[in-house]
Amino acid sequence: MEELQNRIASQFPQATFEAGEYLLVNIDDAHWHALAAYLRDNERFDYLISIVGQDWNDAFGCVYYLTNTFTRVILSVKVTTTDRENPMLHSVSDLWAVAGIYEREVYDFYGIIFINNPDMRRIFLRADWNGHPLRKDYDASPEANPVPTENEETDDTTVAYVENEKGEIVKEERVVFAPEEFVVNIGPQHPATHGVLRLRTSLDGEFIKKIDLYLGYVHRGIEKLCEGLAYPQMLHFADRLDYLSAHQNRHCFCLCIEKALGLEVPRRAQVIRVIMDELMRISSHMLFAGTFCMDLGATTMLFYTLREREKILNIFERTCGARMTYHYNVIGGVAQDLHPDFVKDVKAFLPEMRKSLKEYHTLFTGNVITEQRMIGVGPLSREDAISYGISGPSGRASGWANDIRKTHPYSIYSELDFEQVVRTDGDSFGRWMVRMDEVLESIKIIEQLIDNIPEGEICAPTPKVMKLPAGHWFQQVEASRGAIGFYIESDGGTTPVRVKINSPCFPLAGIVDHLTRGAKIADLITIGGSLDYVVPDIDR
């Protein structure tokens, strides 16, 4: 770490450093793009995890989290601007492809304009929305933004703010779809989009030329809601982000707060959390298998996979008391002890699951039609996967070993014996197979733990009024669809200053355009299904 700091300091004498959880580099906007290029090209920080937009009242800014995918070092960079009227920062979308949509998100929430980003439209809110909601001085009254009754206007142009040779910022209008293009609107209400997501698709015959992505049809403003709540109160939002990885999301949120508080979680609670996480992963992949096959026309698979999912839900229900939105992880441990039959139920379920997996492969994977629809469809290279921030099973199908359980182990994962499933095909078939093989790995993890759940406390004692010390924390956990990250910034009070949820599905939606170019329109369904995004997780 120190060597890295010295190297950056020798190249960029303006930079200041703060030690912390991860090394934080402060840099002014004028040198930010040069630093970013240096970090990517010379220090191999090739994966941009997150851009956290911020409003510190006296200044706007962003915290960038970067990772070197070889050494797995995480670095954060803070860039600020004090101009409240017209805040501008330089874009890094030319260096990391995922920055394109991340910066649009920051623009939407904070109104920070990114110079040289080719597309500076709002991404979650309508173009006619007043104000930028995550600003501290935002007018939240319903009168400012009443429920719209007018249909949304769709514009075929976008704007970009470009810096010319003289250093002046020029506003440019850019064309998204030319008037002669044939644009088909898919969504927001469409069975193949898996939720409310809108894809404006430009077609050339049967081939896709370009897709313009519209999000925000279920944007609930969770990040803003969190700012007004105490820490134990805001946990329940985690269950409702990606409801198919409710346990992992909540695990991540709790880990982040526990890290800030310096809480030691009892061993029993850690083991229970890991078992629950892996069960959740299996249930999520089962739903993926069902809906994905249904998209491809194999409706029967849904009934087979949901049969297995219901068995897991039964197990969850007996312990957590709910079929979805479990609210099981709490700060310091878990909410209630395991059901007396938990171990018995899980042990009965695991062999059945193994058997069913074989059945799925016989029914579906080896099918000629399946293979023709999946093999070679939507290929994604390893470099693109990293640049577009495609974490989780979709990234691992492209040969990028990115499993947070292995790269940055949390809880008790470092003690467990399991493999991260990595394939090199990178197509829809690879993404399907990675998930199926992951189910086997999850079974392996549960089998190691289920007989060895230690006795003891299920929750560490926590203060009644929870106050986090001043500072900021970032925690990642491997959810069913990829790495979910929680960023919390506190000023020492009972409520956070900023909560940022770095959802794994947002980049997945962002890559649809890249993957479908030149593909046939039927492949759009395959590609979208194989990426397996969950829209409420994208929109938050």
Place this chain on the structure above:
Amino acid sequence: MGVKKNKGITVQGMPYEDWKDNEYIESLVEELKANGTNVVVGSFDKLINWGRSNSLWPLTFGTSCCAIEFIALGAARYDMARFGWEVARASPRQADYIMVSGTIVHRMAPVLRRLYDQIAEPKYVIAAGGCAVSGGPFRKSYHVVQGVDQVIPVDVYIPGCPPRPEAMIYGVMQLQRKIKVERFFGGVNRKEKIKKFFEEHPAPEAKEKNN
């Protein structure tokens, strides 16, 4: 048909006493009686309502968690096909009712309204889950509609976060009961039911004309 056996309005052979909100159904029956109807037309009403209430086709519509429970409702364990509701339609033009399962946000509100407008009459709305009923856990958010009844008229509310599939079955059964006590000829087959609602919530086109 359990109507004769149990006296009151019921569906799927469930005893009348086991239902909740019987007063509401009774009030609808009273209203029906008060208006009076022809013997022949009334008999046709009964026949048509029996058919309508037992082949309710939902619109495939879901925004978040509740939609997954709706999928579970369609799968083997809960199997809504038993009741004649299995044909989830992707096109609103072929659907009978829309189960709003999930949060409706500002951006989605005009879309939902448009979908509702596209469903053929007679049409019904079920608000499933806390978000659709009142905004639920996101009620205080800047971007969430506080209940779909601000956008479209709702017939049945199902609380829960998300409601269990059993609750959803109960909710649709309540809708069946409601359909059974409707006047079809000269009633719901005319667009009178939602006229009042439209007056209170003018559609975009109507607004433009006024201006």
